[in-house]
Amino acid sequence: MTPSPARIGAGPAAVDSAANTPSSATRRGVLAGGVTAGLAGAASPLLWVPPAASAARPVGVHLMYGDDPRTSMTVSWSTPKSVRRPRLEIGPDRGLGLDVPLRSRSSRGVASVYHHGRVAGLKPGTRYRYRITHDGGPAQSGTFTTAPRTPKPFRFAAFGDMGVNAAASRNARLIQKMDPDLSFIVGDLCYADSAGGTGLGGGATQDFAEWDRWLAMIQGTAARSPWMTTVGNHEMEEGNGELGYDGYLARFATPRTGAKGAPTTYSFVYGNVGFIALDGNDASYEIDRNRNYLGATQDRWLERTLKQMRATPDLDFIVVGFHNCMYCTNLVHGSDGGNRDRWERLFDRYTVDLVVNGHNHCYERTHLMRDGAPVKEAPRGAVVDSRRGTTYLTAGGAGQAVYPTGGLPASYVTVEGGLRVPELTTYSAVVDHTHSIAFLDVTPRRNGVATMKLVALDGSGAVIDRVTLRRG
Ligand SMILES: [Fe+2]
Ligand SMILES: [Fe+2]
Known part of the structure; x- marks a missing residue:
């Protein structure tokens, strides 16, 4: 042909x-x-x-x-x-x-x-x-x-908050060695604007050549398997377009499957997994620079996409990625109530299997969650039926300086207006404050059961977490 x-x-x-x-x-x-x-x-x-x-x-x-x-x-x-x-x-x-x-x-x-x-x-x-x-x-x-016509076993990497530094470079080599079929990156890519959408710095914090250094650093892996990126707060570059996304969109030609007028959002299907990239900045209460620029437009598209994916016979797992943490105990950014308010109801309704976030520079995985509470324990090494609840993963340890500031047993959630409200953190299953990348090996249904095995590795390749999500 x-x-x-x-x-x-x-x-x-x-x-x-x-x-x-x-x-x-x-x-x-x-x-x-x-x-x-x-x-x-x-x-x-x-x-x-x-x-x-x-x-x-x-x-x-x-x-x-x-x-x-x-x-x-x-x-x-x-x-x-x-x-x-x-x-x-x-x-x-x-x-x-x-x-x-x-x-x-x-x-x-x-x-x-x-x-x-x-x-x-x-x-x-x-x-x-x-x-x-x-x-x-x-x-x-x-x-x-190209992706297979019918589902086959495959691997994807998930992470965010990389930057250009020794740890990031080590992780880029680790990803290359692990040879995933694709990578799903949840924002804060290179930190060309270190103000991160806060409006602080007045341009003095910008070095746009950092984009080229970062792209050179990741080429070993990104030139052989796709890097499917989303935006973080550091992609809101001051003075670079009304939303600050001009720098990102000059360098990434995203799929045209997203919410109308929002090239930072898109969805795609690889094998038996549906991936959805959201613009988390649109929903954040913590950093409100771009909050509600899409609003219901993004939410309606998200619901349509989830509904369509759940109606697709060969599609087992749904993985959603965006930057800000829905559930993370780390005290630097905690959890963002804006993302919970906008999307948690939909994740529950359509039994999303895995939500990948970054923003907090650490690794954290929750138990299975439903309606804002843990419903099934998933300690390190567990095999759990992900139809019972959603796993929230913070994979923000890809390179930028880690945040060794744990918030167990109590952390906080940022609510509307930017107020940090304390909450108990019974949802947290595994916390690690080293640099890391999550790799997920997916298998299609065999005897009626499909699996998604998560292994999180630190920069040296040592295992820091392992869990298996199953369906069927
Ligand atoms: Fe970050
Ligand atoms: Fe961030």
Whole structure:
């Protein structure tokens, strides 16, 4: 089968119409999903300057699934400046054969240009080769594999709060070694803006070159298996678009399956797992910079998506990811009542299996939760029926300095207005204050039972937690 769409001899990168970013439109426009190409185009920074041939190497190569992981993929990379005739070729063998149309974007504070090639019409469960080039520059090659047509065993990594530092680099190598089929990242990616949406710092806390250092650091894993990212508070970069997301959206071409006007949200299905990426900033009581910019639009989309996933015969587990913690005892950020108020009812109704959060720089896993309370104990090593309750995971130990500030037996939840209200923390099953990454091995139904085995490893590869969620 010849994948489509094919375009032989792609010309210079198209000027981005910014159709995938709401940040240059008004907030009203975002709420209405009314981003127009004209508006966005007028406000977009430069895109295409005809340059001389450049020997610059393509860097920061990273993959992201398109709308359907079985048949689509987005390959992204950057060049240190504008280059002539950037090109992405893809094919099932060394012959490649498919020239993928590109969109290229600049971003505030750096000379780098970010290129994105979205390809659809691929064959499920198939390994593809890709090659990135531009006139006068060296080629960068890689491979990826599309999701299987029918569920098969697979592995995904889950984590957040990485940054650029020695621990993050060690974890990036650990992820590469563990070779997951995909990674699900819950925000606070590189900390180019260390103010984190608080409005403090007045721009003095920004270093946008950190994005390129981070993308270079993760390339070993992100160029071979997709990094499915969500936004954290540190992706709300002051002065970078109304929502602060321009920097993030210049570098990540997310699937177009999310809430209307919100490219920070999306869903996808891989094998027997439905993944939902939410914009946690929209619901946070703790950091309210972007609170309610989507509101009911995101919640209605979430409910529709959950309903649809639960009605899909081969889909066993639902995994939801967003940044702020729904249940975490760590005293630095505690739990966010805004996310609970908006989404806990839906997670309960549709028996979401696993919610992955970051924000607190530590590892923590809850017992099975329903209606705001633990309903089934799940100590380290347990095998539990996840139809009985949702597991909330804080996986914020991917690299940024850890928060060794436990809150057992009492922590707090931030309620509307930013008030921290004390609460008992009977929900907590396992707490660890070292750097770590969670890996989940999923198997489809066998004799009527599907399993999702979580193993959390510290940077050296030592096991800090283990639990098995089962269905059936
Ligand atoms: Fe963080
Ligand atoms: Fe955070």
